[in-house]
Amino acid sequence: MEQKTRIALTVNGKRQVVIAFADTPLLWVLREQLKLTGTKYGCGVGQCGACTVHIDGSPNYACLNKIKDMQGRRITTIEGLAPDASHPLQKAWIAERVPQCGYCQSGQIMRAAGLLKDNPAPSREQIVEHMNTNICRCGTYTRIVRAIERAAKEG
Amino acid sequence: MRRTVQNKDSQVMISRRRFMIGAAGLTFGVALGLPAGAFAAASAKGTASAAGLKRVSVNPWVTLSTDGTIAIMSPAVEMGQGSLTSLPLILAEELDADWAKVQIVPAPPNDALYGNPGFGGMMYTAGSNAVTSYFKPLRLFGAQVRRVLLDNAARHWGVPVDELTTEPGVVVHAKSGRRIGYGEIAAFAEIPAKAPEIKPEELKKPDQFRLIGKDVMRVELPTKVNGSAQYSIDVQVPGMIYGTVLRAPVEGSSPDQIDDSAARKVAGVRKVVRLPYGVGILAETPWAAFAAKNTLKVTWTRNAKAWGFNTEKGFEVFSAAARDLTHAGTPWEKVGDAPAAMQQATTVIEGEYRCDFAYHAQMEPLNSIASVSPAGDAVTLWCGTQSQTMAVAAAAKAIGVAPERVTFHGMLLGGGFGRRGHRDEEFIVDAVLLSKEAKKPVKVLWTREDDVHNGRFRPMTVHFLRAGFDASGRLIAWHHRKACDVVTAYQDPVRYEKSGRKDFIAMLGSELKTYDIPNRFIEEVPQDSGIRTSSLRGIGFGPNKFATEAFLDEIAAKRGIDPVALRLDLLKNAPRGRKVVETVARMADWGRKREGRGLGFAYIDYSGTQVAGVAEVSVNRGNGEIRVHNFWTAIDPGIAVQPDNIVAQTEGSVVYGLGLALTERITIEDGVVKQSNFHDYRVPRLRDIPEIHIELIATENHPTGVGQMATPLVAPAIANAVAALTGVRLRQTPMLPALVQQALRAADSQPA
Numbered sequence: 001m002e003q004k005t006r007i008a009l010t011v012n013g014k015r016q017v018v019i020a021f022a023d024t025p026l027l028w029v030l031r032e033q034l035k036l037t038g039t040k041y042g043c044g045v046g047q048c049g050a051c052t053v054h055i056d057g058s059p060n061y062a063c064l065n066k067i068k069d070m071q072g073r074r075i076t077t078i079e080g081l082a083p084d085a086s087h088p089l090q091k092a093w094i095a096e097r098v099p100q101c102g103y104c105q106s107g108q109i110m111r112a113a114g115l116l117k118d119n120p121a122p123s124r125e126q127i128v129e130h131m132n133t134n135i136c137r138c139g140t141y142t143r144i145v146r147a148i149e150r151a152a153k154e155g
Numbered sequence: 156m157r158r159t160v161q162n163k164d165s166q167v168m169i170s171r172r173r174f175m176i177g178a179a180g181l182t183f184g185v186a187l188g189l190p191a192g193a194f195a196a197a198s199a200k201g202t203a204s205a206a207g208l209k210r211v212s213v214n215p216w217v218t219l220s221t222d223g224t225i226a227i228m229s230p231a232v233e234m235g236q237g238s239l240t241s242l243p244l245i246l247a248e249e250l251d252a253d254w255a256k257v258q259i260v261p262a263p264p265n266d267a268l269y270g271n272p273g274f275g276g277m278m279y280t281a282g283s284n285a286v287t288s289y290f291k292p293l294r295l296f297g298a299q300v301r302r303v304l305l306d307n308a309a310r311h312w313g314v315p316v317d318e319l320t321t322e323p324g325v326v327v328h329a330k331s332g333r334r335i336g337y338g339e340i341a342a343f344a345e346i347p348a349k350a351p352e353i354k355p356e357e358l359k360k361p362d363q364f365r366l367i368g369k370d371v372m373r374v375e376l377p378t379k380v381n382g383s384a385q386y387s388i389d390v391q392v393p394g395m396i397y398g399t400v401l402r403a404p405v406e407g408s409s410p411d412q413i414d415d416s417a418a419r420k421v422a423g424v425r426k427v428v429r430l431p432y433g434v435g436i437l438a439e440t441p442w443a444a445f446a447a448k449n450t451l452k453v454t455w456t457r458n459a460k461a462w463g464f465n466t467e468k469g470f471e472v473f474s475a476a477a478r479d480l481t482h483a484g485t486p487w488e489k490v491g492d493a494p495a496a497m498q499q500a501t502t503v504i505e506g507e508y509r510c511d512f513a514y515h516a517q518m519e520p521l522n523s524i525a526s527v528s529p530a531g532d533a534v535t536l537w538c539g540t541q542s543q544t545m546a547v548a549a550a551a552k553a554i555g556v557a558p559e560r561v562t563f564h565g566m567l568l569g570g571g572f573g574r575r576g577h578r579d580e581e582f583i584v585d586a587v588l589l590s591k592e593a594k595k596p597v598k599v600l601w602t603r604e605d606d607v608h609n610g611r612f613r614p615m616t617v618h619f620l621r622a623g624f625d626a627s628g629r630l631i632a633w634h635h636r637k638a639c640d641v642v643t644a645y646q647d648p649v650r651y652e653k654s655g656r657k658d659f660i661a662m663l664g665s666e667l668k669t670y671d672i673p674n675r676f677i678e679e680v681p682q683d684s685g686i687r688t689s690s691l692r693g694i695g696f697g698p699n700k701f702a703t704e705a706f707l708d709e710i711a712a713k714r715g716i717d718p719v720a721l722r723l724d725l726l727k728n729a730p731r732g733r734k735v736v737e738t739v740a741r742m743a744d745w746g747r748k749r750e751g752r753g754l755g756f757a758y759i760d761y762s763g764t765q766v767a768g769v770a771e772v773s774v775n776r777g778n779g780e781i782r783v784h785n786f787w788t789a790i791d792p793g794i795a796v797q798p799d800n801i802v803a804q805t806e807g808s809v810v811y812g813l814g815l816a817l818t819e820r821i822t823i824e825d826g827v828v829k830q831s832n833f834h835d836y837r838v839p840r841l842r843d844i845p846e847i848h849i850e851l852i853a854t855e856n857h858p859t860g861v862g863q864m865a866t867p868l869v870a871p872a873i874a875n876a877v878a879a880l881t882g883v884r885l886r887q888t889p890m891l892p893a894l895v896q897q898a899l900r901a902a903d904s905q906p907a
Contacts, residue, residue, distance in 0.1 A: 003422070021422055024442045032397075032441060037389035038382015040569070042518050043603040047833035050518060078382035085381035093380045097372075097799060100807055101235030102379030103518040103569030109380060132842045135833060137518045137570050138235045139810025141844045143803065 009070045011036070012080025020067050027051045027062035030077060038078035038106045042135070049134030052107035053077050059114035078106035081113060089113055092151035100138035108134050112148050121152050211341045213300045214350070215268045216246060216293075223324060223338030225252050228262040230269035230278060231285040232541060233375055234568035234575075235807075236862045237800040238285040240373045245290055245796065248366045249297030249358060252337070253324030259374050264543040264563050275653060277544040281576045281690065283762070283860025286796055290858055294358055302351040307344045308335055323365060361794065361855050368853065370799045375567065387566040388522045388600070390537040395524065395596040396425060398589040399444040401451050402433035402609045405826040406687050407459030410434050417450035427451075428592050432581075435589050441600050460685025461826035469615060469684055469823070470509055473638040476680045477507070477619035484636055484678030485658070488666040491674035496632035500623025506709055507619050508702035509887040512612040512821035514830070515691055516838050519569020520606040525550065525586035526596035533560040534590070538583050539568035541576035549580035553587040572811075573690035577611060578647045604831045611646070611689035612821050614639040614661060618702035622710055623674075630710070630725070633672045635665055635703065638680040642688040642695075661688075664696030664867065667703065669729035669760040686823060692811050693866035696761055701816075701888055704757040704871035709884060718756045718875065719745055722767075731791050731854065732760060735767040738789035738850055743769035752784060753880025757871040763859035765791040765852075768809075768868035771845075772876040776899060779892030781817060783845040783873060788865050790849065793856035801861045802849045808862070809847050812869025814839045820889050 005022040008015065011034060020029050025044075030036045030053070042050030044063050051062040054076040081087050089109050099105045108131070115122055115130045122130070127148050136144065210226075212218045218226040227246050231238035243259050246252075262269040262278070270276035273288030301321060308326040309316035312333060320327050324337050361368075378384040403409065413434055415427040423443030428435035434451055438444035476482065497503065523538040531554060540546040543565055551558045568575060575582075586599040601609070616639040623632030642660040643651040651657070658679055665677045691697070707725075711718040719740050726732040736758050740746075743754060751773055758767040771785040786809050795801050818837040822829040830836040874885045877895070883902045887894055 021440070021442065023446075024440065028440060028442050031389075032391070035391065036382070037385075040386075040518070041388065041520065041600075043833050045603070045832055045834070048518070048603075085377070090380045094372075094377060097376065097803060099235070099376055099379035100237075100803065101518065101568060101570045102375070102384050103386060105379050106382050128841050132840050135518070135838055135840060137516055137572075137811075137838060139807030139839070140803070141810060141839075141841050142806055142847050144841070 005068055007067050007071050009073050009075060011075045012077060018067065022066065022068035024067045025063050026053070026065045026067055026070055026075070029067050030062060030075070036077045036079050040103055040106060042104065042107075047135075048104070049111055050104045050107040052110040052134065054110060054114065057117070059111045078110055081110065087113065088151040088155050089116065089147065092147040092154065095150060096143045096147040098140050098143040098147050100140055104134060104136045108136065108144055112144070112151070115148070116152060120155070122148070124149070209342060211344055211346065213303055213344070213346060214296060216296050217250070217300045219337055219341040219344070221338050221342045223253070223256050223336050224258055225250070225256055225337065226258045226260050228269065229259050230262040230271065230289065231280040232539070232543070232565055232568060234280070234539075234541070234571035236804060237373050237797055238280060239375060240371065241286055241796045241800070242289050242293060244366050244371060245286070246293040246297040248364055249294045250301045251321040251323055251365070254366055254371055256324055261565055264547045266544055270544070275650070277542065279542040279544060279576060280571070281541050281573065282694070283862035283864065287763070287857070287859045295353055298353040298358055299350050302353065303344065303346060304337055304340050306347075306351070307340050311335070311340070311343065367794065367796050368798060370797060373800065384567055386519055386569045387524060387537050387539040388519055388569070390524050390566065390598065392524060392526060392537070392596045395598055396593060397438050397441045397444045398435055398586065398593070398597040398599040399441075399448050399602070400430065400433045400435045400585050400599065400605070401448050401453060402605070403455045403459070404608065405455070405459040405461045405685070406432070406609075407461070407685070408455040408457065410453050411456050412454040414452035418447040421447040421450065426593065428589060430588060435585070435592070437589060437593050437597065444600070445602055459826070460683065461823070464684045464686060464823055464826045466511065466615060466823045470617060473615065473617035473682055474507065474509070474619075476682065477617045477636045477638040482680070484680040486676070486678050487662045488675060488677040493632050493634050493674040493676035496674035497621065497623040497634060499625070500632055501626045502624040504622045504710055504713060505620065506706045507617065507886060508705060509618070510613075510616045510698040510701060511887070511889060512615045512686065512823065513691055513815050513819050514607060514610045514612055514821050514836055515570070515572040515574040515689070516833075516836060517568075517570025517572055517574055520603050521574070521582035521601040522599055523583045523586040524596060524598045525583070525590040527554060527587060527590040529594060531591055532556055533562070534587055535562040535564070536583060536587075537564040537566055539566045539575060540580060540583065541568070541571050545576065545578055546580050546583055549578070549583055550587050553584045554591055572692040573694070574611065577689065578649055603833070607831050607836060608828050610821065610828065611687040613691035613697060614642055614686070614688040615684070616698040618698065620702060620706045622706070628714065630672050631674060633667065633675040635677045636680050637662070637665060637678070637699065637702075638682050639698075640684055640686060640688050641679070641681050642690065645688050646690060659695070660690045661695045662699070663694055664699035664759070664761070665703065669732045670725040671728055672725065685826065692808070692863045693815070696759065696867040697815060697870070700757065700759055700867040701870040701874070704759070705874045705884070705886075708755070708871070708875040708878060712878065722756070722758050726758070729760070731765045731856070732758065734852060735765040735789040735791050738852060739767040739769050739787050742787040742789065742848055742850055743771070743785070745769060753876040753878075755872045755874065755876025755879055757868045757875065759864065759867055761860065761864040761867070763793070763857075764861065764864045766864045766868055768865060768872045770869065770872035770876045772873055772880065774877055774881055774895065779894070779896035779899070781873060781877060781890055781895060783813060785848065786845045786869065786872070787848045788850070788868065789852060790861070790864060791852040791854055792859050792861045792864070793854055794858040795851060795853035796858055798851055798853065801851055804861045805849045805865045806847050808865035809869055810839050810844060811863070812866040813843065813845075815866070815888060816870035816873050817889050818891070820891065
């Protein structure tokens with residue numbers, strides 16, 4: 001029988017120690033143990049991007065990363081992206097009124113934040129390529145692009 | 156459960172508490188005039204009042220506080236379509252409320268007070284039917300409350316009521332320069348026993364609207380950018396454990412042999428539970444529950460109808476049925492005498508169209524939380540449902556208690572698209588049955604694979620159409636036979652029976668009300684594949700408009716008429732229809748040839764909302780892929796309550812339609828769904844998205860739906876564009892590359 005393991009990691013700047021079965025995806029530890037439910041379960045296989053968080057500063061799938069590999073890693077979730085939702089992307093997301101059902105939007109914003117960090121002025125094509133990993137079933141795509149362009153401009 | 160959301164437009168209280176409305180005999184439309192004692196009870200039960208605040212429930216929809224805040228009930232669930240905001244906005248408009256002081260409260264399950272008149276009075280958010288059905292009653296309620304406030308102010312000041320006017324949140328007596336806030340009136344307001352009468356002409360004229368048409372922020376929107384929005388999947392209750400269910404691959408079957416030896420050994424598993432329709436796992440964590448489910452070895456009874464059904468063979472069966480004119484179907488629309496007119500026609504054109512099964516793919520996989528009382532005589536629910544009425548009834552039925560024994564907490568929905576509005580609400584029953592078994596609160600999670608394998612689908616359809624023309628070339632006869640499973644009987648047997656057995660979910664959109672075709676006969680040819688079927692964004696309009704709008708395009712081509720000109724001719728008695736057609740033609744610069752690209756057109760009267768669309772496409776002859784470069788849409792939904800939201804809904808509708816048109820297919824083999832996740836059920840991604848151009852034509856007509864109207868435009872517009880570009884008629888959705896290649900090859904091999 002699989003044993004529980006003890007993992008120390010940093011989540012949104014705070015050191016956390018969690019005890020979980022080793023193969024548990026980071027997603028379920030974030031959501032059910034640390035109660036950071038902004039990170040969503042959509043597919044479980046890295047196909048939809050709803051679970052996107054930053055691991056050591058880069059966008060990654062919380063559903064594909066097992067907790068046993070998170071020892072000492074630095075995780076940022078939507079709740080920790082910026083104080084008071086003040087990240088330029090969060091402001092742009094409101095200004096463009098992007099969300100509909102909203103379920104995928106944490107993942108979209110985290111994915112976009114990774115882009116702007118590396119490339120503060122992405123072209124339309126670069127935005128499309130980078131964001132192609134993340135599904136929005138309500139179809140807010142054109143507003144996602146507009147919001148990223150706005151955030152890049154307004155910073 | 157209560158959240159307070161602060162945003163620049165309004166402070167919003169989203170409260171799950173029940174307003175304790177004790178008066179018996181209240182009915183929709185005459186809800187005003189509760190006895191004072193009932194208000195006192197409501198106030199006493201209130202949770203939000205700061206010390207010293209007095210709250211007055213003027214009617215079951217509106218509660219005024221002495222600090223000026225106004226709580227307004229919203230009867231619709233929020234799944235991204237915006238009704239949580241737009242319904243209270245309509246009431247606030249006639250009340251002349253200060254929107255910054257409005258708190259929106261989701262209405263508790265109470266059909267008599269909050270039911271949707273468009274759905275026979277049940278609480279159900281679907282069919283783009285919220286604003287259109289609640290518009291009149293909510294305006295009336297708002298106007299009644301305003302009148303009560305005016306009457307109280309008149310008494311207070313001793314002036315005639317007709318000298319008073321209102322500004323947002325304030326009653327004004329211009330003659331004396333006096334002003335009094337709604338909150339101040341609440342401190343002394345007397346509520347009449349009977350609702351004041353409001354004449355239609357006393358309601359605001361559209362040019363007096365201060366909120367309608369002005370784009371306020373959707374109240375829950377800020378919570379959706381910081382992770383704080385609460386969907387049912389996010390709910391945690393003390394002592395809760397997790398559940399998951401392996402369901403029979405074919406609904407209606409039951410587990411026969413269960414080998415759970417490996418499942419029981421998975422760390423964290425508490426219990427394996429035999430259910431009538433599957434095998435449940437109870438575990439300490441979601442992951443343990445999923446892992447255990449994957450190890451189950453179960454054989455199933457083969458008694459369900461769908462075993463043995465295959466999509467490919469099914470299409471041939473359905474096609475033969477649709478084409479067999481000797482076998483009468485179930486009439487849906489009869490205008491004039493189509494069979495006689497068809498006899499007299501000098502020319503008859505025929506066409507067949509097919510649509511595959513399609514899956515909702517709402518982003519939040521189905522889930523729910525239930526806590527059954529230790530005695531098993533009550534249950535508390537947290538769920539994302541499209542129908543409070545259905546959820547409460549299904550939970551009550553599952554444990555054999557009265558609906559009053561169900562405490563309901565409605566959460567935000569991570570997408571609905573029709574999936575969460577089935578009468579049996581099976582994803583809620585899962586949690587109720589497993590909580591009863593566990594004697595603890597249980598959160599049941601469906602994996603994405605569960606959501607696909609146990610999906611309920613837009614039905615597979617085959618359409619056989621015939622059009623008859625007289626000697627002058629006029630379209631005089633139309634006959635449409637649609638073979639498909641009867642959706643409404645499966646999804647909602649209650650409404651199916653009440654409607655006199657009308658399969659409106661499948662058949663809506665096949666009628667051609669605005670087209671001037673004098674003789675029309677439309678019938679459903681019912682099939683019984685046993686496959687689970689459902690309403691899905693666009694409902695029957697999706698397949699039906701693919702068939703009818705592509706067929707009209709085919710007719711136009713065969714008769715050498717421009718497709719837009721043909722529609723304008725058919726719409727000669729429908730000025731609003733003509734307007735959207737002309738608008739979209741202008742937007743797309745219809746008639747301008749594009750090198751290597753084709754334009755295709757479609758028009759729909761969608762339950763009163765007028766929409767027209769143009770697709771600009773290219774086709775990769777090498778691999779059969781269709782690329783949509785631009786999509787233009789003009790939409791006239793009457794009064795535009797939240798204009799930017801209407802544009803957003805229309806953008807989303809186009810994207811949804813794109814997937815159904817090009818890539819989304821559920822395949823059934825031996826009754827079982829072959830697809831499992833987003834790698835093999837391909838929904839649109841950003842790279843697939845065309846430039847989307849929307850023009851909203853707001854008119855002063857009664858507002859009609861906006862949530863899905865453009866979805867059914869997309870498939871016919873694309874098929875028509877491909878035909879314009881290549882001369883090849885595509886007859887099946889999704890228009891997968893293999894089908895496109897096949898059609899192109901077939902055309903190439905035909906003698907010129």
